[in-house]
Amino acid sequence: MAHPVRISGVLSPVVTPFKRDFTPDAARFVRHCKWLLAHGCSGLAIFGTNSEANSMSVAEKIELLEALVAAGVPAKSLMPGTGHCAITDSVALTRRAVELGCAGVLMLPPFYYKGVSDEGLYRNFAEVIERVASNRLQLYLYHIPPVSQVGISLALIDRLLGRYPGIVAGVKDSSGDWSNTKAMLDAFAARGFDVFAGSEVFLLDNMRSGGKGCITATGNVNPGPIDRVYREWQSANADDLQAGITATRKIVQKVPMIPALKAIVAHYAKDPHWRTVRPPLTELAHDQEAGLIRDLEASGFAMPGIAN
Amino acid sequence: MAHPVRISGVLSPVVTPFKRDFTPDAARFVRHCKWLLAHGCSGLAIFGTNSEANSMSVAEKIELLEALVAAGVPAKSLMPGTGHCAITDSVALTRRAVELGCAGVLMLPPFYYKGVSDEGLYRNFAEVIERVASNRLQLYLYHIPPVSQVGISLALIDRLLGRYPGIVAGVKDSSGDWSNTKAMLDAFAARGFDVFAGSEVFLLDNMRSGGKGCITATGNVNPGPIDRVYREWQSANADDLQAGITATRKIVQKVPMIPALKAIVAHYAKDPHWRTVRPPLTELAHDQEAGLIRDLEASGFAMPGIAN
Numbered sequence: 001m002a003h004p005v006r007i008s009g010v011l012s013p014v015v016t017p018f019k020r021d022f023t024p025d026a027a028r029f030v031r032h033c034k035w036l037l038a039h040g041c042s043g044l045a046i047f048g049t050n051s052e053a054n055s056m057s058v059a060e061k062i063e064l065l066e067a068l069v070a071a072g073v074p075a076k077s078l079m080p081g082t083g084h085c086a087i088t089d090s091v092a093l094t095r096r097a098v099e100l101g102c103a104g105v106l107m108l109p110p111f112y113y114k115g116v117s118d119e120g121l122y123r124n125f126a127e128v129i130e131r132v133a134s135n136r137l138q139l140y141l142y143h144i145p146p147v148s149q150v151g152i153s154l155a156l157i158d159r160l161l162g163r164y165p166g167i168v169a170g171v172k173d174s175s176g177d178w179s180n181t182k183a184m185l186d187a188f189a190a191r192g193f194d195v196f197a198g199s200e201v202f203l204l205d206n207m208r209s210g211g212k213g214c215i216t217a218t219g220n221v222n223p224g225p226i227d228r229v230y231r232e233w234q235s236a237n238a239d240d241l242q243a244g245i246t247a248t249r250k251i252v253q254k255v256p257m258i259p260a261l262k263a264i265v266a267h268y269a270k271d272p273h274w275r276t277v278r279p280p281l282t283e284l285a286h287d288q289e290a291g292l293i294r295d296l297e298a299s300g301f302a303m304p305g306i307a308n
Numbered sequence: 309m310a311h312p313v314r315i316s317g318v319l320s321p322v323v324t325p326f327k328r329d330f331t332p333d334a335a336r337f338v339r340h341c342k343w344l345l346a347h348g349c350s351g352l353a354i355f356g357t358n359s360e361a362n363s364m365s366v367a368e369k370i371e372l373l374e375a376l377v378a379a380g381v382p383a384k385s386l387m388p389g390t391g392h393c394a395i396t397d398s399v400a401l402t403r404r405a406v407e408l409g410c411a412g413v414l415m416l417p418p419f420y421y422k423g424v425s426d427e428g429l430y431r432n433f434a435e436v437i438e439r440v441a442s443n444r445l446q447l448y449l450y451h452i453p454p455v456s457q458v459g460i461s462l463a464l465i466d467r468l469l470g471r472y473p474g475i476v477a478g479v480k481d482s483s484g485d486w487s488n489t490k491a492m493l494d495a496f497a498a499r500g501f502d503v504f505a506g507s508e509v510f511l512l513d514n515m516r517s518g519g520k521g522c523i524t525a526t527g528n529v530n531p532g533p534i535d536r537v538y539r540e541w542q543s544a545n546a547d548d549l550q551a552g553i554t555a556t557r558k559i560v561q562k563v564p565m566i567p568a569l570k571a572i573v574a575h576y577a578k579d580p581h582w583r584t585v586r587p588p589l590t591e592l593a594h595d596q597e598a599g600l601i602r603d604l605e606a607s608g609f610a611m612p613g614i615a616n
Contacts (some may be wrong), residue, residue, distance in 0.1 A: 022395065022435070054393040054420035057400075058365070085362040085393075087330065087587060092365075110588045112362035112419065114455060120588035127330070127587055147422060149457060150588075279395060279435055280418045280428035280458075 006138065006169060006194055007103040008212040010203075010227045011079060012041045012219030013048025015261050016056070016064070018276045024060050026067040028273065032220075032265065033073050035306055040223030042213065042230075044073070045106055045172070047081035047093075049147055050217040050258055055278040058089050062096050075101035079215075083108030083142060087124060091131045094139075104138035104169055106215070111148040118156045129164055137167050144174035144198065151175070154187055161193055172215045174198030178205060185209045200226045201249055204242040207233035217257050221264045221303060222248050251295045255288045256281075263289045264296070268303040314446065314477060314502055315411040316520040318511075318535045319387060320349045320527030321356025323569050324364070324372070326584045332368050334375035336581065340528075340573065341381050343614055348531030350521065350538075352381070353414055353480070355389035355401075357455055358525040358566055363586040366397050370404050383409035387523075391416030391450060395432060399439045402447075412446035412477055414523070419456040426464045437472055445475050452482035452506065459483070462495055469501055480523045482506030486513060493517045508534045509557055512550040515541035525565050529572045529611060530556050559603045563596045564589075571597045572604070576611040 014036065017028035033044055046068070047053035047061050056064075061080070069075050082093040082105040090107065097105050107128070109121050129139065141160070145151040152171065160168045170193050173181040181202060185195050189210040197206040197214040203226065206214065213230055222245065229241045252260050259277050263284050266274035275283050284292070322344065325336035341352050354376070355361035355369055364372075369388070377383050390401040390413040398415065405413050415436070417429050437447065449468070453459040460479065468476045478501050481489040489510060493503050497518040505514040505522040511534065514522060521538055530553065537549045560568050567585050571592050574582035583591050592600070 049420075055395065055418065057394045057396040060394075060396060086365045086368075087363065088365040088368060110363065112357075112455065113588055114457075116588040117590055120590045123590070124587035147420065149422075279431035280421055280424040282425055282428045282431070 007043045007077070007079060008194065009042025010040060010213055010219055010223060010230050011043040011045040011196065011215040012036050012223060013045045013050040013215060013217060015220050015258065015265065016051045016053070017274055018278055019273070020276065022276070022278050024056065024064050025273070026064055029064055030068055030071040030073065033068055036220070036223055037073070037077060039305065040227030041219055042227070043077045043079055043103060045079045045081065045215045048106065048215070049144060049174070050220070050261060051081065052258065052278050052281065053081045058084070058092050061093055065096065065100065069100050076103050078102040079104045079106050079140065081106045081108065081142065083110070085110045085112045087127050090128045094128060094132050094137070098132060098134045098137050104140050106140045106142045106172055108142045108144070108148055109150045109152060111150045114149055116150060118153055118159070121150070121152070121156055122159055125160055126163065129167060135167065138169040139167055140169055140194070140196070141171045142174070143171055146174070146176060154183060157184065157188060157193070161188060161191055165192070168193070170194030170196065170212065172196045172198050178202050181206060181211070182209055185211055199249065200229070200245050203229050203245070204233055204238055217261060218249050218252050220261045221252070222301070224304070248296070248299060248301060251292070251299060255284055255292055259284045260292055263292060264303070265306070267293050269306045315351045315385070315387060316502065317350025318348060318521055318527055318531060318538050319351040319353040319504065319523040320344050320531060321353045321358040321389070321523060321525060323528050323566065323573065324359045324361070325582055326586055327581070328584065330584070330586050332364065332372050333581070334372055337372055338376055338379040338381065341376055344528070344531055345381070345385060347613065348535030349527055350535070351385045351387055351411060353387045353389065353523045356414065356523070357452060357482070358528070358569060359389065360566060360586050360589065361389045363589070366392070366400050369401055373404065373408065377408050384411050386410040387412045387414050387448065389414045389416065389450065391418070393418045393420045395435050398436045402436060402440050402445070406440060406442045406445050412448050414448045414450045414480055416450045416452070416456055417458045417460060419458045422457055424458060426461055426467070429458070429460070429464055430467055433468055434471065437475055443475065446477040447475055448477055448502070448504070449479045450482070451479055454482070454484060462491060465492065465496060465501070469496060469499055473500070476501070478502030478504060478520065480504045480506050486510050489514060489519070490517055493519055507557065508537070508553050511537050511553070512541055512546055525569060526557050526560050528569045529560070530609070532612070556604070556607060556609060559600070559607060563592055563600055567592045568600055571600060572611070573614070575601050577614045
């Protein structure tokens with residue numbers, strides 16, 4: 001087996017810093033990735049929804065990925081998002097991720113056409129797997145219907161897992177629907193399919209049901225406490241720990257998530273550059289950011305060791 | 309003025325032929341584009357929704373665009389779709405289209421993130437315009453909320469038109485809602501904003517209200533009769549002509565549009581290669597195709613001069 005031990009724990013879909021002209025800022029990206037790995041994250045799901053990945057070209061993502069590895073971020077900690085609307089784009093980024101030794105890839109379905117069939121989605125994933133043609137590929141399916149509008153059904157997972165066991169490795173379930181996550185666990189966990197909750201709100205439930213951790217936006221700013229729930233999920237105070245991270249999550253998601261995460265990093269790192277988002281997103285309004293920081297401060301939130 | 313005469317009439321979002329291995333088939337693409345221009349299309353809105361444009365990489369699209377121009381298809385007849393989720397992708401394809409002298413570009417908003425603000429969409433389009441930095445750019449906005457889920461509001465058009473007059477040239481309205489098309493005409497036609505209906509079902513209404521034509525999927529297979537409505541919209545039998553093309557449209561859209569168009573071309577050109585679609589789409593089932601062709605035959609439908 002190329003991957004006897006798969007990645008597990010708390011993964012962050014790392015927010016991507018941009019310069020004033022919207023070009024990706026590799027130096028700040030490396031710095032934030034290293035801070036995350038040093039403060040609770042087991043891995044980095046770079047190029048996720050919260051990374052504004054779909055607002056970047058394939059070439060820009062490959063450049064950032066190479067910059068991370070060149071800077072000493074272990075490829076074995078990386079699970080880049082590599083799913084695009086075009087098969088050729090998905091193949092290009094997935095292939096590079098495998099060549100660099102990434103732990104896995106997190107793959108969106110093609111999301112432009114709506115109401116497509118499971119047969120069409122199966123062909124998409126199968127074609128990518130066949131073209132990448134590597135048993136080092138660990139493919140995690142990315143189910144996020146609230147954004148992509150195109151989902152990953154249980155029937156599709158069953159078919160892909162049957163055809164590509166050992167390569168189809170798991171899922172990130174960002175449906176926000178615990179009953180769906182539970183159904184995935186019940187149906188596939190015993191077949192070596194690793195289920196990550198798409199939010200830390202479901203982390204304890206996921207661990208108690210045989211899941212492998214979570215891949216969560218707020219991992220960008222609160223990795224330590226979330227990791228503690230992951231490590232101590234069998235302890236007596238696990239529910240209290242869970243309540244703490246859920247409370248932080250609820251503060252952050254009162255405002256739009258991506259600019260909120262960037263505003264938090266900007267504030268605690270004292271680095272205003274972090275506030276930049278690429279269109280079509282917009283930064284938080286001043287009063288939104290002020291309210292967010294005030295609520296976080298009141299809750300005792302901290303980002304130990306974050307600095308420009 | 310760089311474009312004293314803007315494109316108008318019937319434009320087809322040209323279906324893209326793929327080889328068995330899903331690579332774009334430039335030779336068949338050129339042949340179909342030339343047939344369309346010879347049989348009623350005033351222009352070619354290549355790389356539209358019905359072209360499976362979002363299932364291709366930017367590099368694949370640039371290659372096809374260059375192949376068309378090299379084969380003698382007039383750039384002044386081309387309105388390629390150039391809108392992507394990533395600004396850098398939109399800029400790359402738009403820039404190449406302008407360099408080649410295309411009549412215009414038809415630009416989707418970034419469509420991954422949902423519920424984005426007009427401010428964010430304005431920044432997206434403005435950033436592309438500023439980076440392309442050419443007064444030869446004629447930008448047509450592409451409003452297709454049933455697919456993209458992200459739309460172009462009247463307020464956004466007003467703002468873009470105010471800031472970039474002479475560059476923001478018009479819209480394709482594929483909302484399927486005539487009252488929206490009418491509102492665009494009423495608000496902006498007098499300001500030099502050219503409104504194309506997104507379906508020939510609304511062609512006569514659009515012409516009677518000051519529109520410039522239509523950009524329609526079925527233009528791929530029925531360009532002559534649609535063009536006749538465009539040319540004879542002021543004639544006494546215009547309503548009858550409109551009823552004829554609407555009837556054909558209704559036959560085609562009983563099954564999924566993109567594989568239906570390809571099946572029709574495959575059938576009438578006696579060229580089975582045309583049936584190939586890229587995942588996540590799938591070709592029609594045999595009985596769907598048989599029923600479609602039977603209904604078209606019964607209606608007197610023909611594709612004069614189409615041949616492999």
